[in-house]
Amino acid sequence: MSAVDWLVFTVYFGAVVAFAWYQSRRNRGIEGFFLANRRMGWGAIGLSVMATQASAITYIGTTGQAFDDGMEFVQFYLGQPIAMVILCVLFVPFFHRSKIYTAYEYLERRFDAKTRSMTSFLFLMSRGLAAGIVLYAPAIVLSVIMGWDERVTILVMGLITVAYTIMGGITAVIWTDVVQMLVMFAGIGIALAVLFSTLPEGVGVADVAYIGGIHEMWKSIDLSWDPTDRYTLWSGLIGGLFLALGYFGTDQSQVQRYLTASSLRQSRLSLIFNAFVKVPMQIFILAIGVLLYVFYHFERPPLVFNPAEVAVVEQSDRGDEFAGLEAAHERTHELRRTATFELLEARRSGNALASPQRRIAAYDDELERLREESKTLVAEVRGASSNDVNYVFPTYLITYVPAGILGLLIAVIFAAAMSSLDSELTALSSATVIDFYRRHFKPDGSDAHYLLVSRLATLAWGGFAVLFALYVGQLGSLVEAVNEVGSIFYGSLLGVFLLAFLVRRATAAGAFYGLIFAICSVLAVARFTDIAWLWYNVVGTAIVLLVGSLISLLARPSDQGRTESAAG
Template sequence: MNAFDWLVFAVYFGAVVAFAWHQSRKNQGVEGFFLANRRLGWGAIGLSVMATQASAITYIGTTGQAFDDGMEFVQFYLGQPIAMVILCVVFVPFFYRSKVFTAYEYLERRFDAKTRSLTSFLFLVSRGLAAGIVLYAPAIVLSAIMGWDERVTILVMGLITVAYTIMGGITAVIWTDVLQMIVMLAGIAIAIAVLFATLPDGVGVGDVAYIGGIHEMWRSIDLSWDPTNRYTLWSGLIGGLFLALGYFGTDQSQVQRYLTARSLRESRLSLIFNAFVKVPMQIFILAIGVLLYVFYHFERPPLVFNSAEAALVRESPRASDFSALETEHERTHELRREATLDLLAARRAGDDLWGLQGRIAGYDDELEQLRDASKALVSEVRGSSSNDVNYVFPSYLIAYVPAGILGLLIAVIFAAAMSSLDSELTALSSATVIDFYRRYVKPEGTDAHYLLVSRLATFAWGGFAVLFALYAGQLGSLVEAVNEIGSIFYGALLGVFLLAFLMKRATAAGAFYGLIFSMITVLIVSRATEIAWLWYNVVGTAAVLLVGMALRGPEPPESAAAAR
């Protein structure tokens, strides 16, 4: 980044923080800190809900995912619009009318204190781990751009975000999300435009679509019923539906958003907005990854996208082996580049394409083998596994994006990171203070006291996120890691809330023991089978409902009378 990039970045960052701080001055007490005094409209909430989910992982991890596997990940989102409609009809009215601070507070009213505490505890564990992954994602960008050690970058980003969240509360978070979501949407369009601009002269939209097509990178629907296949139409529509219901319907980081609305109608509209906008947004972000794949048919990609890992190997006793791999990688890439240009020329001339396509496929296999060999070499040198999929997009930004635009796109990634991490921290803090501290430690504290404890809890969870972020780099694709962690927990949480909302005869024992049984079941399934992680949400929900049905209470007297 040059001085102009830094100026663009600084102006954007300063404007967002100043605006958010101005908005946060309207907060009053704990309700203001956690729920913005329940006075926000659907537009701001809807953009905040999107921004909370669209973290830096979305830009870094999803583009890297598409670079490796194409558009198939879009199936993960297909159940989300259906989930939003169900949430508007079933979940939101219960939460909004009960005037709770947290989703889990409602469960004590419906069941008992131990069910509330266990669900809140599971949320704290799952979302605390996810916050660490969210923090690690922008650290990748900073470390790549400035040459900093990732640990230093994580500490710097963590301190800045924690300080900002402690000062502003939920109002600052939501209004920051609004501006950042607008910038993120603009950033998607800019990234796509820049990618097309950096392609060789004469290579147009049709050529990009064709090259991606012959490699099956645009293929987005898999009709297989194989439960071990991670992304299929059915895992997305069924497993993705259950995951979306669990995330948006039971995760405090999302429920907290629509509890800030000034009316039930505004809460519902914020979710309907997401139902229409989220999937198209993800399609465009995945398309960036496919465009990167096509772009690197013409420009030589790094053998290892993580420049720090490449430097580590070059300074090791295995440097000569790595150099030999790089030489072979350069030679094979040049052959593929020439074959790709020949293919496009033959396509325009109407000549036979099968032979050229076969040559390119052979070069693809060779390059993939070289990539695998380089990853194995890096893993051997560093003593731990290597997966550089999260460095694909940052590497492109640094090498090819013009000054000024680079600063803006880096700001987009920071916007995504801030809009998720600050949301996680406010949700973690609210669950800690409301569900545990106020419930068990100091039930009769003053509003000022709870506000102080809320800020201390925010600081503590920020520290936990930093510690876990130091480990997150070993988890592979970040977008998969954060959703896989959530899928361990969301089925159980969703099952308990479905018992609360839909089963009049559900008992506290059924909910509590169903929750425990569900977590054990999902952990066994995740360790003992090859079932894809999206299905964990279905398994977890079914396990809770099974126990809930087995331990249901007697039929209410009025129902029995009606039956007679």
């Protein structure tokens, strides 16, 4: 990064922290710290909800995934707009009327303290680990771009985020998310513009669409009903719907956002905003990955995108072997580049296209073989698997993007990581203080006391996230499995809330034991079947509703009467 990039980067973060402090001045007490005194409008909440979900891996990992697999990942998000409508109709009114601090507080009113504590504990366990992963995942990429040790990158992101979260609470988090989400939108537009500007002269939008099309990179819909396929239309519409309902309807990091709204209407508008904007945003991010794939038909891509892995192999006793693969890769790329220009020229002149297409397909196969062989070599040298998908977009940035713009785009990646982490910290702190400390340890404390404890809890969770991020690199598969782990819990938690909302005779015993049985069942499905993880959410929800309803039917009449009274 140049001096101009560093200036842009530094000014951006200084402005973000100052803006967060300014917006948080009106906070009053613990309700101000956790819920912004319930005075936020739908636009700010909507952007914050989106920023919470749009982590740095969404920005850099999704582009890399599209570079490898095309647009098929967009199916993952197709159920989300439907989920937002259901949340507006079913979930939000219950939460808004209850005047609660956390989603799990509602479950005690509906069921009992045991169910509340169990669901809140599951949230703390899953989100506490996720906070560390939110820090670690982008740090390993940013450390390469910026030339920092990854531990320094983790500490910088962690300290800045913890500082403004402690200082301003949820108000600072929401308004910081607003700024960072707007910057992310700008970053997407700038990245697309830069990509088109770096294409060879004479290669236009139609050519890019055509090259992507002949490689089926724009194909985004798979109609297969095979439950072992990760991304299909049905896994997205059904499994993705249940995942979105579980995430936005039961995860405190999301529920806390629309609890800050000044009215029920504002809460609903914030979610409807997400229903309309999230999928198009994701399409544009995926399109960056496809454009990178087309771009690297004209410019030679790295054989392995992670420079740290390349350095290790080149310095090993198998460096000559890797150099041979690189030479073959360079020759094959030049042949594909020539054939691609021939194909575009033939298309413009109306001549037969079959010959260049066949040659390009053969060169593609050879390049893919060389890439896989090189990754195998890297894995053998390092003693760990090689997965460089998260380095595709950052490698392009540091190689081709002009000074100044690079600093802004790197700030976008930092912003995405921090906007997810700050949301995790406020949610973890609120669940810790409200669901456990105030409920079980000190129910009669003053507002000032709870505010101090809330800031200390935020600091503690921030420290935990940083420490876990420093350690998580040794766990390898945990980062890859984070979405699967989330799906083990989300469907089951969703089932408990649906039981509370929809089954009038549901009892506390039904909810509690249905939740435990569902989590065990989902773990069994994950362990003993090949069913794709998106379907775990459907399994967990269905089992809680079934088992919880059956247990409730067998409950004593007195228990049913108590539950009906609570529901009313």
